[in-house]
Amino acid sequence: MYLVSRTETFAKLFFIVSFTGLFMYVALAFYSFHTAYTTVSQIGKFQENSKIKNYDAVVERFEKDLKYILVWSSNSEQAETLLQYEGQEAFIERDCPEINCYITTNKTILNDDYVNFDAIVFNMSIFWQPGGFSKLPERRAKRQKYVFYGMLPSDSHPICNLRVENFFNWTWTYKFYSDIYSPFIEVKNLVGNVVAPNRNVIWKNDLRTSTKSDAVRVSTKTKAVAWVMDKCGPKIYTMFGLTKLRKALKQFNLTLDVYGCGNLNCPEGGCAEAIQKEYYFYFAYDGSMAEDYVTTEVLKAYLNDAVPIVVGGADFTRFLPENSYINYHFYTEDKLAAYLHYTITNPAVYNAFFNWKKYYTVNKADEFKGYCDLCKLLNDKKKFNTFSTYENFRSWWYYGSLKDKCLPKGTTKLSEITAYLNETVRF
Known part of the structure; x- marks a missing residue:
């Protein structure tokens, strides 16, 4: 009698263990299938969202992505200094503090919209070219950083146009008090x-x-x-x-x-x-x-x-x-x-x-160090998320008399003065 009772007990335990194991197997299989399906679904959503013009949302979600730097096109010799480093390789080769940055002159690589770049670098020569201001971006995102690049002396190369006020977020020049300091030696x-x-x-x-x-x-x-x-x-x-x-x-x-x-x-x-x-x-x-x-x-x-x-x-x-x-x-x-x-x-x-x-x-001095510093700034969340502009940029760049530097010699007609200054009406 004792043997029969013991056999029945073992049979019940075996049944319970077997049933529990079967249940866990089914649950695990369902979970694996659901996880795989969900992952595929999320990838599909990201691929769909990547086509959306609102690039800010994508960057916010994928913080480890590359920081994209657009060098705004210019044909000047000074701009060519900036244009010679295409891609990411230079950041890696020069062992920059941050290497997750990508340089390009191609405005269309990010969903065919330059608003999606993290930073746009403007060579100072753009502001002297005939019609240069008409070639500037027509739109900008608040999260973008507009960077002024100037390595020519300010006393002989002042910026006269009023539109540069409140235009630049950061500066990259030979001046000590630039956001990105870039000396020659x-x-x-x-x-x-x-x-x-x-x-x-x-x-x-x-x-x-x-x-x-x-x-x-x-x-x-x-x-x-x-x-x-x-x-x-x-x-x-x-x-x-x-x-x-x-x-x-x-x-x-x-x-x-x-x-x-x-x-x-x-x-x-x-x-x-x-x-x-x-x-x-x-x-x-x-x-x-x-x-x-x-x-x-x-x-x-x-x-x-x-x-x-x-x-x-x-x-x-x-x-x-x-x-x-x-x-x-x-x-x-x-x-x-x-x-x-x-x-x-x-x-x-x-x-x-x-x-x-x-x-x-x-x-x-190494010319590329300025790019290393720019990449470091783009990775600094506090500085990147802080919005500020140079309110009086023309005076910051050249602290002397703009009237003496910008007004054409011998001009007496107001129409000639305003045409020469290209929208500059205040000194």
């Missing part, structure tokens, strides 16, 4: 870290101490100052009193030799070699007195073992190693000539100008 320490340009740079405190090894570097030099003119024009030659400087140098049997633009021709080995072997100093004029504007012109001196005589509107202490240059604006022509003669005739004084080489290198 950079100073690195020997470890490879960028030291300058920097608003608060601290240089080594022994840069005025000369070393004997530097004497070998200048042993072949016999001439005072060289200047290689890349841009021609009588104004460039006369505006800084170079005739006076030449006259002052002549009193010490020193010369200022100008190459190019109808002056001297570079020797067979090239001007760079001549500077390195023959000249103590190089006249480094950037062609502008704009604030923060320091171009690669100084590299003609630094890379060829000459001391640059810098001319410009920048605070050079933020850009170049201390005691590695002479600031033209600190002297009269007579005093500058006397100082150059003094340094040439005192090797210890002259050699001290090269002491920076024990600590730093000076080279051209």
